[in-house]
Amino acid sequence: MRVLLSTYGSRGDVEPLVGLAVQLQALGADVRMCAPPDEVFARLLARVGVELVPVGQPMGTMTRPSTESAAARRAAELAAQFDTIVAAAEGYDGLLATGLSHFASRSAAEKLGIPYVYATFCPFMLRSPLQAPPALLPGQSFPSDVSDNRVLWDLMSQTFNELHGKALSAHRATVGLPPVEDVYDFIFTDRPWLASDPTLSPWREHSELGVVHTGAWILPDERPLADDLLAFLDAGAPPVFVGYGSMRGVSADIARVSIEAIRAHGRRVLVGRGWADLGLIDDGADCFAVGETNHQELFRRVAAVVHHGGAGTTTTAARAGAPQVVVPQAGDQPYWAGRVADLGIGAGHDGPIPTTESLSAALETALAPETHARARSVAAAIPADGAAVAAELLLDAFGRKGQPTSA
Numbered sequence: 155m156r157v158l159l160s161t162y163g164s165r166g167d168v169e170p171l172v173g174l175a176v177q178l179q180a181l182g183a184d185v186r187m188c189a190p191p192d193e194v195f196a197r198l199l200a201r202v203g204v205e206l207v208p209v210g211q212p213m214g215t216m217t218r219p220s221t222e223s224a225a226a227r228r229a230a231e232l233a234a235q236f237d238t239i240v241a242a243a244e245g246y247d248g249l250l251a252t253g254l255s256h257f258a259s260r261s262a263a264e265k266l267g268i269p270y271v272y273a274t275f276c277p278f279m280l281r282s283p284l285q286a287p288p289a290l291l292p293g294q295s296f297p298s299d300v301s302d303n304r305v306l307w308d309l310m311s312q313t314f315n316e317l318h319g320k321a322l323s324a325h326r327a328t329v330g331l332p333p334v335e336d337v338y339d340f341i342f343t344d345r346p347w348l349a350s351d352p353t354l355s356p357w358r359e360h361s362e363l364g365v366v367h368t369g370a371w372i373l374p375d376e377r378p379l380a381d382d383l384l385a386f387l388d389a390g391a392p393p394v395f396v397g398y399g400s401m402r403g404v405s406a407d408i409a410r411v412s413i414e415a416i417r418a419h420g421r422r423v424l425v426g427r428g429w430a431d432l433g434l435i436d437d438g439a440d441c442f443a444v445g446e447t448n449h450q451e452l453f454r455r456v457a458a459v460v461h462h463g464g465a466g467t468t469t470t471a472a473r474a475g476a477p478q479v480v481v482p483q484a485g486d487q488p489y490w491a492g493r494v495a496d497l498g499i500g501a502g503h504d505g506p507i508p509t510t511e512s513l514s515a516a517l518e519t520a521l522a523p524e525t526h527a528r529a530r531s532v533a534a535a536i537p538a539d540g541a542a543v544a545a546e547l548l549l550d551a552f553g554r555k556g557q558p559t560s561a
Contacts, residue, residue, distance in 0.1 A: 155181075155247040155553050158546050160188040160239055160262075160486035162215055162232060163253030164400035166466040168195050170275060170349055170541070171252060188235075188255065191358050194446070202373075207242040209235045209255075213400075224545050232257035233325035240265060250554030256341045257318070260325055270554050273347035273368075273544075275465040276486040280346060280365060281307045281338070284358050288489075311338040312330075347543065351469055353536050354493055368547065369540020370469050377448045387455050388443040390422055393442070393450065394517070395476075396460040397426020399467055402481045404425045405507045408481075410435045411416035412460060415513035419521055421457060450474065458500070458520045460513070463487030472499060475533035477520040499529040 157178055161167045168189050175185045177201075189195050191221040199206045199314055199548035210231070244464040248269040252260035256272055263270035274280065278288055283303050287310040289295060294313075296306050304437045313452050314337040324335035324338070334340045344364060346359055351370040359365075379387075387393070395453035396412040399405050405411075409425060411431040416423045423441040434441050444452075449467070453459055463480035471478050478500030480491035491502030496499050501516040508516075519525060 155549055156184045157548065157552060158186055158188065158239075158246045158249045160209075160242075160249060160251045160255040160259045161253040162188075162210055162213070162235065164192060164464070165194065165198075166400065167253035169198065169373050170371035171250075171465060172198055172204065172539050174250075174349075174544055174548075175538065176202050176373065177539075177541045178548065179203070181545055181549060183545075183549060185325075186242060186246075188239050188259075189412075190333070191374060199371075207238065209238050209258075211452075229371055233261070233322055233474055234258070235363050236261055236265075236325065236329060237512045239344065243268065248351045248548070250548060256294065257352075259470055260343075261329065263329060265281075265329060270343070271347055271455075271551060272341065272343050272402060273285075274342070275349050275370075276489055277348055277355055278486050278489040280348065280357075281310075281363050283307075283357070283362060284314055284360060288486075291307055299433075300428040311336060314338045314341070344541075346423065347544065349540060350465060351472070351536055351540070353399040353532060354469060354497070356488075358553065365541045366547065368544040369537060370465075371541035371544060372469070372539040373541075375448045375450045377451075380444075380446060383442070383444055383447065386424070392455055392457040393422035393424040393440075394419075394455045394460060394521075395424045395426060396432075397428050398430055398432065398462040398483070399426075399464050399483075400429045401462045402463075404432075404483060408508065409433060411508055411510050411513060413441060414510045415508070415517055418514045419517055421521070424452075424456065460517070460520075463490040463494075463502075465490060468494065472529070473536055475530040477525045477529045479503060479513070479516045479520045481513070481516075481559040482506060482515060497528070497532055498525065499532050500525060533550065 159171045161171050178185045186205040188207045188209045190213040192212045196206055223499050232254055239258050241263040243266055249263045250271045252273045260270055286303050286306050318337045347366045349368055349371045357365055357367045394416045413423050413435055425443040427445050434443050449470050453471050453476045458477040459471040460479040463482040480494050481503040482488040482491045483506045494500040495502040501519040503516050
């Protein structure tokens with residue numbers, strides 16, 4: 155069985171696919187992955203022996219579209235990945251895509267006549283009468299006098315068509331494929347897979363969309379922590395970790411604000427540099443900065459985790475039993491901030507730009523003994539890695555039963 159995995163996104167899109175690839179390999183599948191050519195992704199795939207097929211520009215250079223014209227240009231750029239993905243998928247038994255890879259990957263699978271599955275790591279974009287859709291562009295909002303979620307999702311579909319329909323259909327015409335009538339349905343299919351933990355993000359079933367909820371896809375990390383990091387951890391009480399992952403557009407003084415807020419609680423500070431290259435604000439012995447490291451191990455040794463609210467970071471912190479403060483920046487991150495607060499395992503900050511006072515208030519909640527106890531309790535309830543479940547389902551979909559799960 156030969157399986158192509160395809161994604162275009164940040165580490166939160168790539169690493170779960172690597173976890174799935176490992177489980178597919180364990181079942182005897184031959185796996186390769188289309189992903190951005192960032193060095194960090196190349197190292198990640200090399201670590202588990204999965205071939206990387208580079209697509210597009212490095213994700214570290216990309217910015218979020220802020221206008222309709224920018225979104226249309228992005229769709230055209232992503233559709234242009236079609237040739238690379240078709241070449242990578244030649245001779246393969248099926249294709250699973252995540253992230254922004256959908257613009258080219260579904261067309262590639264359609265052109266080759268192979269089964270196709272689209273997976274997402276958060277339910278916030280899945281059409282449901284039980285939830286309202288999010289805004290697609292910064293500053294965008296829906297009519298204030300509309301409360302019917304079905305109507306709001308119809309408006310969302312219209313927005314998808316306006317932003318991406320022309321560019322997507324124009325590209326498909328050049329490769330002999332018919333135009334797309336509904337871009338939302340094209341992207342998410344009628345049976346998307348949801349690769350999120352059911353404790354952290356439950357999916358309520360309904361009749362309008364068939365969702366395969368596999369659980370979160372986790373890549374086990376057995377790398378030891380660096381000696382200097384261990385020395386810092388061992389030198390005092392557990393610190394508070396603060397990092398914003400692949401977010402590069404965080405506020406300029408967010409490191410200062412974060413360190414001051416954490417110090418206000420008498421806690422030591424561990425700064426994750428991330429793509430924003432956060433650093434220390436002085437040479438105090440109570441602070442330490444760290445680059446790429448094993449978060450699965452590290453988060454077991456911290457008092458709390460302050461982060462942007464990516465699906466991967468939220469899940470890793472929850473599995474480690476670490477209280478969280480989520481300062482959402484974009485995309486699905488407000489959803490995860492809400493879930494952390496609703497579960498009682500931390501606090502969600504109101505907005506992307508914290509002040510020392512607002513972050514200190516959120517830390518008051520996260521560092522409370524009852525929050526720590528709740529975080530430990532939720533961690534114990536989180537089920538095993540869903541990647542093993544997904545790997546079995548995917549092989550059934552792509553060959554063992556001969557029927558695609560979605561098309």
